[in-house]
Amino acid sequence: xxxxxxxxxxxxxxxxxxxxxxxxxxxxxxxxxxxxxxxxxxxxxxxxxxxxxxxxxxxxxxxxxxxxxxxxxxxxxxxxxxxxxxxxxxxxxxxxxxxxxxxxxxxxxxxxxxxxxxxxxxxxxxxxxxxxxxxxxxxxxxxxxxxxxxxxxxxxxxxxxx
Amino acid sequence: xxxxxxxxxxxxxxxxxxxxxxxxxxxxxxxxxxxxxxxxxxxxxxxxxxxxxxxxxxxxxxxxxxxxxxxxxxxxxxxxxxxxxxxxxxxxxxxxxxxxxxxxxxxxxxxxxxxxxxxxxxxxxxxxxxxxxxxxxxxxxxxxxxxxxxxxxxxxxxxxxx
DNA sequence: ATAACAAATGTTATTCTATAACATAACATC
DNA sequence: GATGTTATGTTATAGAATAACATTTGTTAT
Numbered sequence: 001x002x003x004x005x006x007x008x009x010x011x012x013x014x015x016x017x018x019x020x021x022x023x024x025x026x027x028x029x030x031x032x033x034x035x036x037x038x039x040x041x042x043x044x045x046x047x048x049x050x051x052x053x054x055x056x057x058x059x060x061x062x063x064x065x066x067x068x069x070x071x072x073x074x075x076x077x078x079x080x081x082x083x084x085x086x087x088x089x090x091x092x093x094x095x096x097x098x099x100x101x102x103x104x105x106x107x108x109x110x111x112x113x114x115x116x117x118x119x120x121x122x123x124x125x126x127x128x129x130x131x132x133x134x135x136x137x138x139x140x141x142x143x144x145x146x147x148x149x150x151x152x153x154x155x156x157x158x159x160x161x162x
Numbered sequence: 163x164x165x166x167x168x169x170x171x172x173x174x175x176x177x178x179x180x181x182x183x184x185x186x187x188x189x190x191x192x193x194x195x196x197x198x199x200x201x202x203x204x205x206x207x208x209x210x211x212x213x214x215x216x217x218x219x220x221x222x223x224x225x226x227x228x229x230x231x232x233x234x235x236x237x238x239x240x241x242x243x244x245x246x247x248x249x250x251x252x253x254x255x256x257x258x259x260x261x262x263x264x265x266x267x268x269x270x271x272x273x274x275x276x277x278x279x280x281x282x283x284x285x286x287x288x289x290x291x292x293x294x295x296x297x298x299x300x301x302x303x304x305x306x307x308x309x310x311x312x313x314x315x316x317x318x319x320x321x322x323x324x
Numbered sequence: 325a326t327a328a329c330a331a332a333t334g335t336t337a338t339t340c341t342a343t344a345a346c347a348t349a350a351c352a353t354c
Numbered sequence: 355g356a357t358g359t360t361a362t363g364t365t366a367t368a369g370a371a372t373a374a375c376a377t378t379t380g381t382t383a384t
Contacts, residue, residue, distance in 0.1 A: 002369080032380090034332070053370070068335060073371065078332095090251040090306050092341095092370060109300050118298070125290050129309060132282055137314035138271050144252050146306040147291060152299035194351090196361070216340070230364060235342065240361095254341060254370095 002055055015045035018096055022084050025101055031082055039063070040075040041096070044085055049115035050093035088117070090146045095119075105143035111151035118151075177207035180258050184246050187263055193244055201225070202237040203258070206247055211277035212255035250279070252308045257281075267305035273313035280313075 011019070022041055026033040033041075043059045044051055053072050060067045076094055079085040083103040085094050088110065097106070098119050107120035125145065133140050173181070184203055188195040195203075205221045206213055215234050222229045238256055241247040245265040247256050250272065259268070260281050269282035287307065295302050 032331080036333075066334070069371070070335085070373090071333070074333075089308070090304075107294075109295065109298065111300075112303060118300075120294055122290060122294055125287060125294075128284060128287050128290065129307075132269075132284055132287075133271065133309060133311065136271065136280070137317065138273075138280075138309070138311050139317055140309055140311040141274060142252075142310040144306060144308040144310070145291075146251070147295060147300070147302055148304040148306070149295065149300055149302040155299065155301055194360080196350095198362075214340080215342080228363070231342065232344090232364085233362070236362075 002052070002058065011042055011046055015042055015096075018045045018084075018100075021100055022082075025084070026082065029082070031078075036060075036065075036071070037075045037078050039065075040072060041079055041084060044079075044094055045096045050088055050091065050095035050117055052091075052093050056094070086119070088146060089144050090148060105145070107145040107147075109147045109149065109151070111154055112148055113150055113154035113157075116151060120145075173204055173208055177204055177258075180207045180246075180262075183262055184244070187246070188244065191244070193240075198222075198227075198233070199237045199240050201227075202234060203241055203246055206241075206256055207258045212250055212253065212257035212279055214253075214255050218256070248281070250308055251306050252310060267307070269307040269309075271309045271311065271313070273316055274310055275312055275316035275319075278313060282307075 019038065019042055022033055022038070025031075039060070040056055043056050053069065053076060056076075057067055057069065057072045060072065065071075076085065076087075079094075080087060082100070084097055084100050086097050086106050086108070087094050088108060091110065095108075095117050099121065104121065105126075107122060107125060109118045109120065111117070126143070129143060130140070181200065181204055184195055184200070187193075201222070202218060205218050215231065215238060218238075219229055219231065219234045222234065227233075238247065238249075241256075242249060244262070246259055246262050248259050248268050248270070249256050250270060253272065257270075257279050261283065266283065267288075269284060269287060271280040271282065273279070288305070291305060292302070
C-alpha cells in the first residue's frame with residue numbers, strides 16, 4: 001500500500017510563496033509553468049514530507065485529471081530542471097526546494113521516523129567536496145548528500161524502532 | 163536490456179584479497195559467509211564497475227544456480243550489514259567496500275561515462291556533517307555522499323554526452 | 325486566419341528495482 | 355534424533371521509471 005499523502009486541505013503559506021516564486025522564476029526564464037506543472041509543485045509543497053511520484057499521481061487523479069506515470073515524471077523533470085524541487089535518491093521521493101533559482105544540489109537531513117526533511121546548505125562541505133574532486137581532476141555534474149537519521153522531535157518520543 | 167556485467171574471467175587480486183578479508187571478518191564476528199554470499203561478493207568484486215542486483219542474479223544463473231530476486235537481495239543485505247559492500251543509492255548498484263570492518267558510510271565519486279567509482283574517505287567532511295547534525299540534535303543513522311560526474315580518464319576522451 | 329512547426333500532454337506497454345509471504349533445506353544445540 | 359534457528363527456494367506482487375507513439379496545445383510566420 002502506498003503511503004498516505006499527508007496533505008493539508010489548502011495550500012499553506014509556504015506553498016503559496018513557493019508557487020509565487022516559481023511563477024516569477026519561470027517567467028524570467030521563459031520557461032512554461034503550465035497548469036499541470038504548477039499543480040504538481042503545489043502538491044509537493046502541500047505535503048509535510050517528500051512525496052513519491054506515484055503518490056503525486058494519485059493526487060492528480062483525485063483532482064479528476066487523467067494521468068499516467070509519464071505525466072507526473074515529465075512534470076517532475078521540468079521542476080527539477082528549473083531547480084524548483086529536489087529528488088532524494090535514497091528514498092525515491094521529491095521535495096520542494098527552499099532556495100530556488102540557485103540550482104544548488106543541497107544537503108538533506110531525513111528523519112526515518114516522521115519523514116520530514118531539512119535542507120542544509122553548508123558551503124564548507126561543498127568547498128571540501130570540490131577540493132577533493134579538483135584534486136582528482138574529476139568533473140562534478142551532481143552532488144548527493146543525504147543524512148538519514150532521527151530528528152530532535154522524534155528523539156523525544158519513546159523509540160519506535162529498536 | 164540490462165548492462166553487461168563486465169566481469170573478468172577469473173577473480174582479480176583485489177577480489178581475492180577482499181574475499182580473504184571477508185572470511186576473516188565474518189569468522190571473527192561469528193557471521194556465516196555462506197557459499198551464496200561469498201559468491202555474490204566475488205561477483206561484485208570481479209566487476210570493474212558497480213553492479214545492479216539483477217545483473218548479479220544473471221551471473222548466479224549463469225553459474226547454474228537456481229535463484230530469484232530475493233536470493234540476491236538477501237545476500238546483498240547480509241553483505242551490507244557486515245560492511246563488506248556499499249550501495250550507491252543514486253544508481254541502485256552495489257560495489258565492494260575497500261575498507262571493510264569499519265562500517266563507514268563512504269563518499270563516492272561516480273563516473274557517468276565509464277561507471278567506475280572511487281571511494282573517498284575525507285574525515286573532515288564527516289566531521290562537518292557531524293557538527294551540522296549535532297548542532298540540530300539530529301541522530302545520524304546513515305550518510306550518503308555521492309558525486310556524479312566524469313573521471314579524469316573520460317575527460318581526456320572526446321565528449322560523448324554534450 | 326491558417327499552415328507549419330514546436331512543445332506539452334495523453335496513452336499503452338514494458339523494463340527495472342525491491343519486497344511480501346510462505347515452503348523447504350541446512351545447521352546447530354541439546 | 356528432536357527441536358529451534360538460520361538460510362535458501364519459490365511464487366507472486368508492489369513500486370519506480372522510461373520507451374514509443376498519438377494527440378493536443380501553443381507559437382510563429384506567412
